[in-house]
Amino acid sequence: MGPPVFSNVAYVILGFLAPKNVAPLSGYDIKQRVDISTRFFFAASYGQIYPELKKLADAGLIEVDEEAVGARSRTTYKITRDGRGVLRDWLMQREARIEMRDQGLLRVFLSEGLTGSERIEKLQAMRDERAADLALLKAIQMPPEAVELKMPDLVLDYGLGLYQYVIDWCDRTIAELKKGD
Amino acid sequence: MGPPVFSNVAYVILGFLAPKNVAPLSGYDIKQRVDISTRFFFAASYGQIYPELKKLADAGLIEVDEEAVGARSRTTYKITRDGRGVLRDWLMQREARIEMRDQGLLRVFLSEGLTGSERIEKLQAMRDERAADLALLKAIQMPPEAVELKMPDLVLDYGLGLYQYVIDWCDRTIAELKKGD
């Protein structure tokens, strides 16, 4: 057996529960937070979150907050001392794999057989999608004075610049392809 | 039933077989090619490639090249007319989802509870990994006169710039964090 093994989603949960002055959160709450933040580089579905909450509670890394909020039935959790320790251990690990599946880029890569204008169309499609993503990120961004957590804000800045790079690359490449007929 | 459904890997295969003057390829060949090109944004394992080759052959989109190469037992395939059509249809689709799981970035995002120097360490780790990736990409790059396919070369250029952006962002952010104690 050994100690329970936690998925990455477990650390997302612990991470959202860890900051001081964060109220206890429900599975639903966590999902909402994921959807407006880590989703762009690390998604999580209910099918992962709810079972993982149970596992974490069984292992004593989080605990149910007994002071139920209002009448509506909801179970909120707060992180325990042990939970903080486990989160810290995971954060300190250096290994960090990155996985990507970019269908649009794959289409561009494989578009050798298309005509010149069709290839440009592929790049344009890629550009438009990134521009839409960028707009979503900008909508999330808080005014500097309202930023309460530094690291999430930095990561958002990273995303903003990244999508902008992609958009610029697409524009440059489209222009180049047009020039070369 | 309906017509057979192909995974994305099927289009990777068709895409590698499609260019004119490409010799027939085996599953092994395709895996090698994936590993030095699309892998960075679209990986494929033997466990996907071999079954998919069979499906594609059954559907008549690729066919076994009968002129077996040398004595060594290997099965090579070439694309058929139908295969080209199916590849083209897929290439022309506009929908293109992008999925990403970046553990390193997740660690940075959740590192609020670490000390200042530990957070910088996380960023440094991220920087180092991207630098290693960048070195790999640079090793793949061909001198301009040796480039035979335009689109793969463009995508490589995209990757080069992307990783460089990430490295620069890490450097900038590390400097900023250091300044702010």
Add this chain to the structure above:
DNA sequence: CCTCGCATGTAACACGTTACATGATTCA
């Protein structure tokens, strides 16, 4: 002769998404 790379495959596993079921509450 023995190891490495070529070559083909598959079964078990891990992971994640989707769809669905269920029910309460809020608000127009």
Add this chain to the structure above:
DNA sequence: TGAATCATGTAACGTGTTACATGCGAGG
């Protein structure tokens, strides 16, 4: 009162990786 949102869960499905089995051929 009906729709939307809050809220919790799970089963089925799809996809992808890993580990393993197997065997040939080339070169030191």
